[in-house]
Amino acid sequence: MRLKRAFYLGVTGGFLGLIIVIVTMSPIGNLIDMKLYSHAMGISGILFSIIALFGCFLLKRQKELTACFLMLISAVGGIVSMSLYYVIPAFLLIIAGILTIINQSEHAQEIE
Structure with a gap:
């Protein structure tokens, strides 16, 4: 697999996003002052x-x-839905x- 770095960065970003959203939606988020203003924001962050x-x-x-x-769409959507937390x-x-x-693009140049 040529794209190991991209794969691992994507998996890390996805799971880190899930963890942050779940912590924000739980009572632990209230303890550490991570307030979620609406559950729709949390659901969209999970999505x-x-x-x-x-x-x-x-x-x-x-x-690819x-x-x-x-x-890229999930990164922009996560920023819009969860703002600073994402x-x-x-x-x-x-x-x-x-x-x-x-x-x-490098792979396409190799083929030509």
């Missing part, structure tokens, strides 16, 4: 983390372009998406 993990699954199946866009997972997902794009 975007699952989309990122699905993108990593597609990356394993050699569908689709996986790249799913990871910055680190979004950063990891954006790097994974960019690595996938760069590696795909």
Whole structure:
């Protein structure tokens, strides 16, 4: 597999996003002052983390372009839905998406 770094960054970002959203929605989040203003924000954060993990699954199946866009969309959607809480997972997902794009363009040049 050519895209090990992108895969591991995407999986880390997806699971970190899930953990942050779950902690924010639980009573532990109230203890450490991570307040979620609406449960719809939390549900959308979970949805975007699952989309990122699905993108990593597609990356394993050699569908690089689709996986790249799913990871980038989930990073932007997570930032919009969870704002500051989703910055680190979004950063990891954006790097994974960019690595996938760069590696795909290098692979296309090798074929030609």
